[in-house]
Amino acid sequence: MLHNQTKETKEVQITIDKLFAETQKLADNGYRFIIADVFEAEDNFELIYEFGKDYDATTLRLTVAKGSEIPSISPIFFNALLIENENQDIYGLKYKGLVVDFGGRLYMSQDEIEAPPQSMAGINISLVKKWNKKADNAKKEG
Numbered sequence: 415m416l417h418n419q420t421k422e423t424k425e426v427q428i429t430i431d432k433l434f435a436e437t438q439k440l441a442d443n444g445y446r447f448i449i450a451d452v453f454e455a456e457d458n459f460e461l462i463y464e465f466g467k468d469y470d471a472t473t474l475r476l477t478v479a480k481g482s483e484i485p486s487i488s489p490i491f492f493n494a495l496l497i498e499n500e501n502q503d504i505y506g507l508k509y510k511g512l513v514v515d516f517g518g519r520l521y522m523s524q525d526e527i528e529a530p531p532q533s534m535a536g537i538n539i540s541l542v543k544k545w546n547k548k549a550d551n552a553k554k555e556g
Contacts, residue, residue, distance in 0.1 A: 425473040433463075434485040436474055440465045445472060447491035452501050459505065463487070481508075488513040496520070 428436050437447075448464040448471075461484070463474040478484060486509040488495040499520040501507045509515075 422470045423473075424471070425475060428474050428476050430476055430478050430482060430484060433474065433476060434487065434490070437463070437465075437487045437490050440472060440474075441490050443467070447487065447494050450494065450497045450501070452505050452507070454505060459507065478507075480506075483508050483510045485509070486511040486513070 426436065445465040445467040448466050450464070451462040453460040453462070458477050458479050461476050461478060465472045465474070484507060486494065486498055488498060488509075489511060492513060495513050498507075498509045498512055499514075499516045502509060503516075503518055503520050
């Protein structure tokens, strides 16, 4: 049997100004960053950060207004830079202090046309049609 199998799961509601400090506390206590999820509502986003240590899990949950600048946790957990860049690309979130900021091009080179608009709350059909037209024109030119 392995030691430290407490299997404790804890969820903590925090505010945006506490994200970095709470993440640092978890790192100082030996937790690792697992993943961050984003849920989009009409006026805000709900961010859920998952951390683990042995068999214990801690979730930090916060709600941020659209347009808010979110402190990056990548200076604490370097691997967070990928999901934070992806969240910027997909949801339009803005993280301050990212260790590496791909500027909206995590999955696309500078030569590619812009990424299609995406949203978990629904896809704006007019924007998709506009993007498809740009893609068709780029194919014809290239």
